[in-house]
Amino acid sequence: MIDNLRQEFIQEALAAPKLFKDLAKVEQYIAESYKTRALIELIQxxxxxxxxxxxxxxxxxxxxVGNNGKPFTISDVEALCRSGSSNKYRGGETIGYRGIGFKSVVNIANVVNIISGDFKFSFDRKKTIKALGRDIDVPLIRIPHTFNEEDIKLENEVKEIISKFNYKTAFVFGNVIEAISKDELNELDxxxxxxxxxxxEVHVNYxxxxxxxxxKHNFDKNNNTVQLxxxxxxxxxxxxxxxxxxxxLVAFKIENNSIIPASNEQSVMHSFTPTKEFVGAFIKINGDYTTDPSRKTVDMDDLSKKSFNNAVNIIVNNIKEIFRGDMSKQGFFTPFINIQTTESTRFKNLLFKSLEVKITTFIDNLRIKPEWINFEDYELICSNEINSISRNLISAYPEIFTFFKALNTKTLNINDILKHLNNVNLSVIGYAEIFSKIIVQWRYDLDLNKINQLKTIRIFPSDKGILNAEQLNNSNELDNDFINYLNNNIDVADLLLFFKKLGIEVNQNIERKTNEIFELNKTAKESPLKNTQSTFKVPPAIKKWRSSEKNALEYLKALNVALSVKDVTEANLGYDLEIMLHNGKRIYIEVKSVNTxxxxxxxxxxxxxxAHNYGSDYFIALVVNxxxxxxxxxxNPIKSLNFEKKCERWSWFCGEYIDELQQVNQIIQ
Known part of the structure; x- marks a missing residue:
């Protein structure tokens, strides 16, 4: 059968010599296009x-090169000989469909012998030139030749390898021109x-x-994980x-049962095998994508768009499950944030825009918590008509705020708040935060309409409850914590101006109260206890190269009393770590790095x-790293320490705290 095919192709070449020479050029072009992809094409x-x-x-x-797949049929042999003529088709059970991938090897060797099932044949340029009787450029992968003595000798050299790995098909490369790139073999991801x-299974002994x-595929009724x-x-x-x-399909990299960002090199579009296209996030996306002949870039035709839309739907469905309370996808949003890469942004823009459009269809009127308001009051304000991101979600998915910001989700603003403020009861600090924001935002354009609007808003906490400006006689009635917060965050001149515009009489020296904040209230503490072995279930995995926050996390995770420790740094909650103790108590820890x-x-x-809101459940952890x-x-640092306000983006400094320091044993008693 091979000899019959050989004669058929020789006659075609003799009948159209120019076309045959053109085939040699096309083959060379294909090989150049597929350069550095020969290995992945053979795998495919x-x-x-x-x-x-x-x-x-x-x-x-x-x-x-061997595999244990189905042996060749005569149709497979003929398809291999004809460029672009393949039994594969798009949408079938195979990955390739153009029939040209094998031509990627033509620059590697002058001779390729194929042993598969009942067939043994070779591709050899010298044999082809001799058969044609003409010294012209000829393609390598075109005319099959029967084995001669040299081919049999090559076969005998590899018999042991073929037998050892039970290969059904083997491609034997002799008279090697250019070795398969060591980089390609070493760097195969x-x-x-x-x-x-x-x-x-992939074996490289080169x-x-x-x-x-x-x-290794691990199929589960809830998910499918793959181990490499x-x-x-x-x-x-x-x-x-x-x-x-x-x-x-969408693939998320996992480490310690949590989703993590894949590397830049891994985060590529796949048309079953990897392209060179950056996905736009640190994940992998696979589908029936049209690619250029080298399979390096994606052509977004209708079939590709359909596959990409399905990938976006997969991501959106996961987000829907998370908003319905699924806490099992730890780290889900991490691949979508902090995307700083020199790779093309083509798919990043497409991915995030598509996510934005689809998510707004099921999460209507969502607002992100602004940095200037505490979490409890943010949730209370959003309880009517506005959708919030709950504390439970933030605790499980600390990066969720950053993710939604990347989707251009709106942040809760003063106008949103004022529409609902009369219908909720907030904390004293919450009202102070809102009024401070109003002053900062409106101090230069406080027109009559805004003044009239503010006069009707219940925003002033007092002994009589939460009052509006028209119900408040003078500033003496205001809650002390409210006044203290304003004094320490707002310029006195601006504060007095707003009180005047709102018709609130000031019967005290507001500025003077600045010095009354944070009176030192120290209580006797037990002598620090030394850590004993029983404090920890395992030795803390402290690493010198880690940040203070990460080492503090590892230290606290090792505690016997710690049920779980979550790093919520990304969520901007006013603390870094959230600890659930075995007794059900939850504590909140802000980590500060110091030299001494x-x-x-x-x-x-x-x-x-x-710190003010959580009181005795709030801790500052000072770390010498x-x-x-x-x-x-x-x-409880607000109660136990004395802070000094410095106008460095409104930070609070504390220089005297040595008497208040506690060992971990003391805080978990």
């Missing part, structure tokens, strides 16, 4: 053959195998490069899909508000 061909195992092995006179249909990669295993390294990915669609326990530290207005890691705690 193995997967299309239904192989579970693929390998590349060097020997003295070349190298062999395990995650390139993530979306293949059949392959679960000169001094030894790699054995295994793909090489030596001691195990990389895990969560694969998400739509119902009844196993082609359009006598060095001053500062807190922001946001941290001050949280050097060779000898040390951590001490300050409980």
């Amino acid at each position: 061909n193995a997967d299309d053959a239904g192989a579970s195992k693929f390998g590349i092995h060097s020997f003295s006179n070349g190298f062999v 395990k995650s390139s195998l993530l979306f293949l249909n059949n392959l679960n 000169r001094d490069i030894q790699r054995n990669i295994f793909v 295993i090489e030596n001691e390294s195990i990389e895990e990915w969560l694969i998400e899909q739509l119902e009844n669609n196993n082609i359009d 326990f006598t060095e001053p530290f500062k807190i922001s207005n946001n941290e001050y508000s949280s 050097n060779d000898d890691f040390k951590i001490r705690f300050l409980q």
